[in-house]
Amino acid sequence: MSIKRRHLLGMGISTAAVAACGKIANAPSTTPSVAPVAATSKSASKLRLGFQPPYVAVFALRQQKFLEKAFAGQSTSFEYRRLLSLKPVTEALSAGALDLGLGGTPVAAIAAGQPIRVIALVERSPKTHGLLVLPNSPIKKVTDLKGKKIGNPSGKSYFFAVQVLERAGLKDTDVQWVQIENDAGRAALLSGAIDVWGTWDPFYASAEVAKEVVPLVDGGDYVLNYVALFGRTEYIEQNPETIQRFLQAYKQALTWVQDNRQAAVDILVKENKLSPEAAALTLGRRNLLFEPPNQEYRQELVTQSQLLARLGLIKQQPNWDKAIDTAIAKTVAS
Template structure:
């Protein structure tokens, strides 16, 4: 019995040791010698995926005792849902996903934004479509990613053309599925953002019915959970400072950026160059005018019944350090 107990004890100790080592290896924080991490959500296109590749943020956070855990998302809405449930601490999205998330009670704050890039989103038509004006979309099927940045572009374009949102048939599809439906003629128009917009223009000779110019600013926002932002202001400042450095590097190196992004996105670099030339650079805190623009989107969506309640955007904007 004693020998059996001793053997069992040794096996238990070995198993505990193996599990402890495995946990240490699996932990991103442990791998970097850090006891804390910031979990950052990124999409395949944009500054955060470039920042991930550069490794600049990891170096900037080392003195603060923080590492970085990167998590990829296909678009803004699922990224905001991850913020909502606490799976990530920081991320980025276009104008519309934060509106839906705030209306759903997600505990986040706007941290910063990039300047407007209205040409980086558009309503596209097949090359041989007889449609010439937005007004001619009445009764037509229009594909878009629900809750994405282009949702507001569609609403504003219809409004300007004298149409109601209910005058068209919306078909909610993710970009890949929407592209397939667009190419086989299952929908009459597609509302989409770069780089998918540029890819469709080149590959299918899609026509632009209208883009965001004079309709929707198309900001890119950086967001954080309120808990992480309030508890770790220095970490958030370091992330924004790294994004600013990336902005300065990227804005004059379009060809280099396109080459870096191409393998991960699966879109040829020359097409990405088209999209990158429509992108904006210069990360900064939200000012009153940007907050007012977001509030207009929120009010419009509430009026249309797209969100369940009225929201005040200013209440979820990070206050600058005093």
Template structure:
């Protein structure tokens, strides 16, 4: 797992790269693909199987991996040029674009909305979403859980300002939830499934029927402009890995469990939720692009994202062959 020091090292390297355009130019013909990943999903499976290494070997490209626990720091590194490719939920790219990160949306995949939720402790006096007013609700600011929290609160007539929002990474929020220093936690799988397995946890509301579950593959803009075929090959290979994994779900459950250390029974929960589909990887679809623009507009209107964004400006589509 990448440490805070390692993340700062990546960003420091990126800052140095930003000051040396000649180095960026030298990387035009890629010899390495640097991937930021979180310990779940298709990227985790591809890493374990060496799928991308095999696909890119004939082009003389090696693959290196850096692990993150959430999307915001991953995209910081990617947008600054310290990484070339990564995957996150829907909200992190908005903050990365607003911060001027040099990145593109290059692919998308769908998950289960039931894989995101706000949870409370079983004995909590909080019985409905409305009861969250004035309470401490933890989520990683700028993550997909931020969007889920906004939408779940809104459905019950509340705004994000009606709760005491605490910006905590999943591991820190898990500890705070366990020791009772927060009232509620907004989180995604596999953290959600792990929390649900604890009999002292109660789901207050999932995102089912409230939030569409789009996630995105993003790539550094300079890398993509110079190596578009590499991105095409990577998305194609990830789609193959996803379809294969979805078609052999029991084998995939075991494999992902070994990768993550999450027990098989919990991994099974995450992969069999309604709408979960590892085989949904594709280049950016019109629906995914429209969803992201609507989300950007909403978060700007709420004052969460500091500027109006045109997400279509950084949607990358492969050139017709």
């Protein structure tokens, strides 16, 4: 069963980069120089980033003009595309409509042979995901999900939801999967079209603070939920200086968010039309970081791909040695 919604492609905003910087943010309040790009190096003519609503560092990146500073003297233009979930991000990358993406790792897309490469980790936020039910729902424990309709943007390939079921002794075939985008899930749950809504912040937080839903479980004990920066392999290979400058700027944006929490909440309120309470909850459940892909992350990807293969959702295991690049992020994180 599928409930289709038009993908939101708002916030396609382009700006010409005209300023300079070879420095990146480090621990809380300093911005030491790390592996600056040579002043004579050339960057790509454009950089197009696809992201999802909760990633406040993207809004800070644009508002504080960190990219413009990082690309001083370069003619690079920037475009930000806001999308509701991971699938439209990977679809846009595959079509050549985006250069970089931000979100959960697109395991199925990489397994299918899409030329996508992971270049950095920017969050580890398991509690931002939840399986949500109505406050008066008869579903009180995970085993009550048998025979119920679970709606989420990924259908049966939603790793978190399948993990929850299997740990409770249920199979993926014990529930009905409804593929529904994040902007429609809340209404579907409230109307009774689905019994459980699998989603993440800020959609989760917004419905929770409105007291319309309660979490049956959150992701805390089920997923690591690393948020990754990834992109088209060809773009990354052809534009290493661009990627380095971008990572430097994104790291500065993360530090700015950590040092300016209330301002970051205010940005979430404005950009996502959230209540202050929902925005604060969304930011509070996010553990921001910046580091190269690590072994814990890699092992989680192996676990996810093994599960997807067992469910028949992918035909082969991805080659993670090929799909993960730690080199550029190491120069920025050090």
